[in-house]
Amino acid sequence: MFLNALSIPTDATGFTFFIGYMAMLASAVFFFAERNSVDKKWQLSLTVSALITGIAAVHYYYMRDYYMATGENPTAYRYVDWILTVPLMCVEFYLITKVAGATKSLLWKLVFFSTWMLVCGYIGEAYADGSTTHSVTWGVLATIGYLYVVHAVWMGEVAALAEASKSDTVKRGVRALAWFVLVGWAIYPIGYMCMDGGWLNVALGWTSDKVDLFYNIADAINKIGFGLVVYNIAVSESK
Numbered sequence: 599m600f601l602n603a604l605s606i607p608t609d610a611t612g613f614t615f616f617i618g619y620m621a622m623l624a625s626a627v628f629f630f631a632e633r634n635s636v637d638k639k640w641q642l643s644l645t646v647s648a649l650i651t652g653i654a655a656v657h658y659y660y661m662r663d664y665y666m667a668t669g670e671n672p673t674a675y676r677y678v679d680w681i682l683t684v685p686l687m688c689v690e691f692y693l694i695t696k697v698a699g700a701t702k703s704l705l706w707k708l709v710f711f712s713t714w715m716l717v718c719g720y721i722g723e724a725y726a727d728g729s730t731t732h733s734v735t736w737g738v739l740a741t742i743g744y745l746y747v748v749h750a751v752w753m754g755e756v757a758a759l760a761e762a763s764k765s766d767t768v769k770r771g772v773r774a775l776a777w778f779v780l781v782g783w784a785i786y787p788i789g790y791m792c793m794d795g796g797w798l799n800v801a802l803g804w805t806s807d808k809v810d811l812f813y814n815i816a817d818a819i820n821k822i823g824f825g826l827v828v829y830n831i832a833v834s835e836s837k
């Protein structure tokens with residue numbers, strides 16, 4: 599299947615690749631330009647937001663091309679993007695809770711479990727044989743890493759730090775990131791299960807072109823949305 603610009607109106611996945619690329623690029627410019635309008639202690643957080651969306655923009659440029667040329671999921675580009683941006687999101691979590699005493703060891707645990715999640719997800723997708731066993735096995739293994747992060751931000755170390763801090767900003771920031779992890783990040787496994795042999799593929803007949811549709815929507819929410827929340831907190835704290 600070869601796609602071109604004319605097929606965009608009927609191709610939701612292709613459309614979200616285009617708009618995702620522009621949105622990531624615009625966000626990166628915005629977060630970078632705004633870093634001087636917030637207090638010094640928040641500037642690094644905005645720089646990290648700019649890096650996350652900037653790295654994503656470059657990958658979207660290539661993923662969009664790949665998808666348009668082949669009609670296939672750009673799995674390798676996708677996971678290279680995530681293996682860079684997800685640890686940076688862990689840094690973002692760490693920076694918000696650092697004032698409350700977050701340690702480097704907490705940062706490394708978040709990085710370790712989220713990397714575990716991505717490596718398992720990559721094996722699940724890149725080495726897919728169309729069987730449900732393969733998809734489910736690696737999906738479940740990936741979910742272990744995901745659940746660690748959910749646990750850490752809702753009732754584990756990160757949540758405890760926020761509770762112990764006297765700062766409303768930290769509490770609000772951690773609560774916001776906890777919602778992103780619980781709801782925003784949960785969109786990814788939905789996309790994953792659309793692959794051949796995946797649960798949604800088998801149960802509802804959702805086809806593998808939906809994998810990237812869900813990933814593109816989730817990326818916009820989690821990379822841009824989360825960056826905007828951090829930006830809001832930074833601005834209100836800088837007044």
Ligand SMILES: *C/C=C(C)/C=C/C=C(C)/C=C/C1=C(C)CCCC1(C)C
Nearest residue numbers: 719737740741744783786787790820
């Ligand atoms: C900017 C990119 C982000 C925040 C990517 C997050 C990716 C996930 C939370 C992926 C999770 C997965 C599962 C929980 C199970 C199935 C395999 C994955 C890797 C899609």
